[in-house]
Amino acid sequence: MKELLQIGLMIGGWSLVALCIASFWIPKVLCWREKLAGLTPLMRELWWTYSIYVWISHAFFAVLALSFRDWLMGGSGSAMAMCSFMLLWWAVRLWLQFFGFDLREVEGTLHNRIAKQLLTLLFMGLVVLYASLLCWNAGWLERGFLP
Amino acid sequence: MNTLYLEMGLRGTxxxxxxxxxxNFVAAKRLRYAENLAGSEVMVRQIxxxxxxxxxxxxxxxALLCLGWPQLLLxxxxxxxxxGFFGLFWASRVVVQLTYYDKELRRRERGWDVFFLLVFVVLCAVFTLATIYQ
Incomplete structure (x- = not known):
């Protein structure tokens, strides 16, 4: 199980790197510049500030998954807290993917449809990964049972 | 630096x-997020x-981590x-405040501008100290 989680963290980490790189195309694909043109300068500035900080958080999660695997699987209280936080983060994002965002205005091109499915898969994978890590840190997987 | 002082500093932060x-909730009302976003597309509002x-x-x-378990950060x-991450996080927020936000608005709201700038500087200082002195 430990090896499986280590591989999962490696895949999750690199997927987050891919997400961070792909994020540079999101403003272009969703035409943010044009759509934000109607907002006041302050709202535009807040928009970009929030977006950049969310991007930084994703980059930090990638660093954690790729460089601090042992710590994330160490069973400490802080590792459990961090895994819970990231589980909550991605679970909410997955919920938003299905029930939150109104994606009707996004063009239904092949690229966009593939990107949407890949994103959904990524969010699902990350939820499973961090839920498994939480169970591992709590000792449930190590003992071979789940409560 | 004494760990006790750092713990107290982290609880303060x-x-x-x-x-x-x-x-953030007060700002949403004061800066009229809802009215300002009313004319924009659904996707823009949602994002x-x-x-x-x-x-x-x-x-x-x-906040929860700092108040409940500051020792974990030390x-x-x-x-x-x-x-270290949060030291950089808040340092970048100082830079954003000084270089990115609309100067005219900052001048109009000078009191709040200085107040939040100080808040971000304090947060940056405490997390940076917590990174260095452990």
Whole structure:
């Protein structure tokens, strides 16, 4: 199980790197510049500030998954807290993917449809990964049972 | 630096961070987010609120950590990495405040501008100290 989680963290980490790189195309694909043109300068500035900080958080999660695997699987209280936080983060994002965002205005091109499915898969994978890590840190997987 | 002082400092920042969480809700009303976003497309509105909520969740999580378990940020290894990350996080927020936000608006709201600038400087200082002195 430990090896499986280590591989999962490696895949999750690199997927987050891919997400961070792909994020540079999101403003272009969703035409943010044009759509934000109607907002006041302050709202535009807040928009970009929030977006950049969310991007930084994703980059930090990638660093954690790729460089601090042992710590994330160490069973400490802080590792459990961090895994819970990231589980909550991605679970909410997955919920938003299905029930939150109104994606009707996004063009239904092949690229966009593939990107949407890949994103959904990524969010699902990350939820499973961090839920498994939480169970591992709590000792449930190590003992071979789940409560 | 004494660990006790750093723990106290981190608990203090926990209170400041809770204040920031509340300030986000006040700002939404004061800066009329809803009215300003009313004319924009649905997707723009939704992404704005989602990003806003995620930022608030990070600050809330950090506030909880600082108030309840400040020692976790001081125990070396990952604690040091987390403190370092948030030191940079708040340092970048100082830079954003000084270089990116509309100067005219900052001049009009000079009191709040200086207040939040000080808050971000204090947060940056405490997390940087927590990174260095452990």
């Amino acid at each position: 926990g209170v400041i961070l809770l204040g920031l969480v509340l300030a 704005f609120y989602v990003h806003c909520a995620y930022i608030i969740s990070i600050i809330s999580g950090l 125990e070396g290894g990952m604690g040091q990495v987390l403190s």
